[in-house]
Amino acid sequence: MRQGQSLVMTPQLLQAIKLLQLSHLELQNFVDGELERNPLLERDDGPDLPLRPEGGDGPLAADPESFARAESLNTQEGMEGRLGTGLDNVFQSEQPSAARSEANGADSLPIIGGAYGSRGGSFEDGPEGFESGLTADLSxxxxxxxxxxxxxxxxxxxxxxxxxxxxxxxxxxxxxxxxxxxxxxxxxxxxxxxxxxxxxxxxxxxxxxxxxxxxxxxxxxxxxxxxxxxxxxxxxxxxxxxxxxxxxxxxxxxxxxxxxxxxxxxxxxxxxxxxxFGGSAAETVVPDVFIRAAPDGSWLIDLNPDTLPRLLVNQTYHARVSKAARNDEEKAFIAECLQTANWLTRSLEQRARTILKVASEIVRQQDGFFAHGIEHLRPLNLKTIADAIGMHESTVSRVTSNKYLTCSRGVFEMKYFFSAAIAATGYGEAHSAEAVRFRIKQMIDEESPSAVLSDDAIVTKLKAGGIDIARRTVAKYRESLRIPSSMERRREKVAMARSER
Structure with missing residues (x-):
């Protein structure tokens, strides 16, 4: 006999971890599959509600207390109403399908779910007509x-x-x-x-x-x-x-x-x-988080409601089918569907809260980037964010994978804000590798045909600007930017100058 300890991951925990690392499109596909498999899940097609950190009208200021407030989404009514947690019955006004059939009469056609189920079979309703599905790009x-x-x-x-x-x-x-x-x-x-x-x-x-x-x-x-x-x-x-x-x-x-x-x-x-020719369709990047500047100089951080699946658990239908269950197998199936639906809605809520919490800490750590640009990007790693929000590094890594945020400077993957540190000369603050890469590109763009900078010259200029960097690091960053060597750049600039004459 032997006594020991082990960590057992339940299927629900595995599901929560899986949802955390899914992108917007992958999450939509997963939710669509669950809606097909689970009769107790319903999609909430109600009006969009703005998802804001708690504290509604006020901005999310760049201080610890305000960022702590950002960990709770909206109000309990706003978030739970969207994700379906704790809702008892939201379909009381809807008749069962059998009752609708009797009300419509014996001669009425059944309503078939699918592409035209919500439109009653009409080809003319909606922003696009039936003819929009008849054409396709020639491959x-x-x-x-x-x-x-x-x-x-x-x-x-x-x-x-x-x-x-x-x-x-x-x-x-x-x-x-x-x-x-x-x-x-x-x-x-x-x-x-x-x-x-x-x-x-x-x-x-x-x-x-x-x-x-x-x-x-x-x-x-x-x-x-x-x-x-x-x-x-x-x-x-x-x-x-x-x-x-x-x-x-x-x-x-x-x-x-x-x-x-x-x-x-x-x-x-x-x-x-x-x-x-028509190939595979390009996927548009949909940001998960919106970053906006407030009038007082702080930042407003909102979750994108379009990336949050809105699911409800139909408790009324559950009560009806539970009473009609005839054997243990049917009762077990209904109980499993209810448990799966509840766990899914809770996992989606937790996923949204975690994304907002990580995004809020990224904005707090990289406030200089959002205010002044890439040159003010600070060195940052997963451990710093994980320690600040009280989570494990693997959780932060999953949250930032395939997630995007948008601000006045463009759309960025959350992973973009994590970069290695480049030491500063003297006792100055370390520089972000991404900011140093930007400085190198900026210097090369500004060079003239008669004064093309070699890697050694770039090292000298960076050290004069307070950045302690090796020549091989400059060469590595230059190659990652797809910038040719100084000899090739000089030859190219001379050729361009001759062609302009």
């Missing part, structure tokens, strides 16, 4: 498949062609190696290559290429411009990216005027031929 695969049917009559080649088309991504490139497609179909690589050449001749020009060089080569062949000099240029695109025109002239065997024309022609080509 690249559909466009290529239509051309394949016209260009290829052999059944085997059509099968190979459709597999190749399915492997084309949204940018128009072949995302799967030809050898893998050939192995999956059980045919020779040469046969797949032959069909690939047919597909590469389809519109748009350059589609189904395996890399950028092949994509540009296809487009140049269509224009009858793929001569030996242009072949050498396409084979050395890395020199084009570096603007090393001297090396390009030697490789291609042309003069200054010809190389300028050839590079200009390359730039007029489309490196992503598939982007003109």
């Amino acid at each position: 690249l695969q559909d466009h290529l498949s239509a051309q394949l049917d016209l260009a290829v009559s052999d059944a085997a080649q059509r099968i190979i062609g459709r597999h190749l088309i399915d492997a084309v991504d949204d940018s128009g490139y072949l995302a799967e190696p030809v050898a893998e497609i050939a192995a999956r179909l059980g045919v020779g690589v040469e046969r797949v290559e032959a069909v690939l050449r047919i597909v590469q001749g389809f519109d748009p020009s350059g589609v189904a290429a395996r890399d950028v060089a092949e994509c540009l080569a296809i487009q140049l062949r269509d224009r009858d411009r793929f001569d030996p000099a242009m072949q050498a240029l396409v084979a050395n695109l890395h020199l084009v990216a570096k603007r090393d025109f001297a090396a390009l002239k030697r490789v291609c065997g042309v003069d200054d005027e010809d190389i300028a024309d050839m590079v200009g022609e390359i730039r007029r080509l489309d490196p992503k031929p598939g982007r003109g």
